[in-house]
Amino acid sequence: MTLTATVASKFTDDLGMHTAFDTSAHPDILLYMRRIPSAGRPEALFHLLADETRLRLIRALFDCPLTVGELTEVLAIPQSTVSRHLAILRRGELVSDRRDGTFIWYSLADRLLRDEALVAVIRSAVARLPQEQADRERQQAVLEARRARTRDFFDAVAGNYRSLAKPGGGAEGLALAMMMALPPATVVDLGAGEGDIALPLARLGHRVIAVDSSPAMVHTLQAKAQAAGLRSVEAHLGDLEALPLPDGVADVALVSQTLHHTRKPEVAIAEAARVTRSGGRVVVLDLARHGQDWARERLGDLWLGFEAEELREWLARAGLVQIAIDVAQVSGGLPVIAARGVKSA
Known part of the structure; x- marks a missing residue:
């Protein structure tokens, strides 16, 4: 009609x-x-x-x-x-x-x-x-x-806006926006845990290869992916210092809040670079150096965060260029450090 x-x-x-x-x-x-x-x-x-x-x-x-x-x-x-x-x-x-x-x-x-x-x-x-x-x-x-x-x-x-609202609505909103900014890609999520990053990436159309050293975490991630009908998620049990993945499989390798749990952080970064293709990116998000010893017992941390210069050295040693590093203070929490490097041809 x-x-x-x-x-x-x-x-x-x-x-x-x-x-x-x-x-x-x-x-x-x-x-x-x-x-x-x-x-x-x-x-x-x-x-x-x-x-x-x-x-x-x-x-x-x-x-x-x-x-x-x-x-x-x-x-x-x-x-x-x-x-x-x-x-x-x-x-x-x-x-x-x-x-x-x-x-x-x-x-x-x-x-x-x-x-x-x-x-x-x-x-x-x-x-x-x-x-x-x-x-x-x-x-x-x-x-x-x-x-x-x-x-x-x-x-x-002006000058006091952060006391009323968080930029982007908070860390979760900013993270989601950054995920949306990525073109369709294969993302390797190292230390993926229960899939807090892997699953949203998959929902946005990315292929995600998730690796974690905890069998319980891997099982939980697999169950969540299956319940959500996300077939583009692969979950692997593995050590971040000896990844069970072939060379050059990732467009982006993400090492988020897991480097401070590794025995040799520089080896984990080298492995992340190995599984990344030429021109791909390695992104590290972790804690900046802090003096909170309680984190060792309560959170199982091996390292109390990292300095910018040591991250820069490890990224360069892994064959990464165009390195960028920044530190952010977190209200009510520990400071975080983010680093990015591009794998040279």
Whole structure:
């Protein structure tokens, strides 16, 4: 059924369409409906669109979604009038609404926007409205006020924003965004644990080869991958200092928070480089050097983090170039260090 026919069927009963309309004010709308043989009762759609208030609402929503309050300011009419006409447009499937907390956002329905001929007719009718220019000016003021509220908020918290929110929504959000930034790749996750990194990577379309030295961790990861239907995850039991993988299998080798558990960290990095193809990357995320001895007993750490220069030396010795290293302080936690190197040809 066409959009016109749908609207006609809904509004014949709702609005009692049994009278003739004066079509002289909107001849292009009437001409549009006459060209659609399946329109059913085209006077219903004509009645819907021939009302100036409803045309003004549609014009405003062509630009962007708006709330009832904003539409009231744009049209400079009572909120009850705006709400009544929005309800009519919504029943006619020309407007849709979306609740976001205490706000309800109104926008034009996809079915209307897909009908290019009807959109052209509506735009032509809108251009003849006497209030069109004034509505546009008020809408610009409303949108500028919206932008100003956002600017004022960030101006007020500049320098203290981290006390209100974490960048990217927190470490998990940033990690997910970085995963999405990767092109489809084969990622070797060394010290994969239960799959906190491996499984999201697989869900994003990457092939993941996970290696861990704990049989229980490997079993747990396999069970999670199977339950999620992720067939692109391979889980292997193995030692990070003697990986059970062939040379050059990885586009990216990730050594995340596991280097401080290895006996010889430089050997683990060399192994990560070995299984990475030429031009691929080795990424290390671990603890920066710290003096918290409790980590040895409570967390089983062999090393109390690493210095940037020793990581740089190990990466270079493994044949990696374009080395980059940075340290981040973690609120309420131990500092972390991240390092990256590219395997030379």
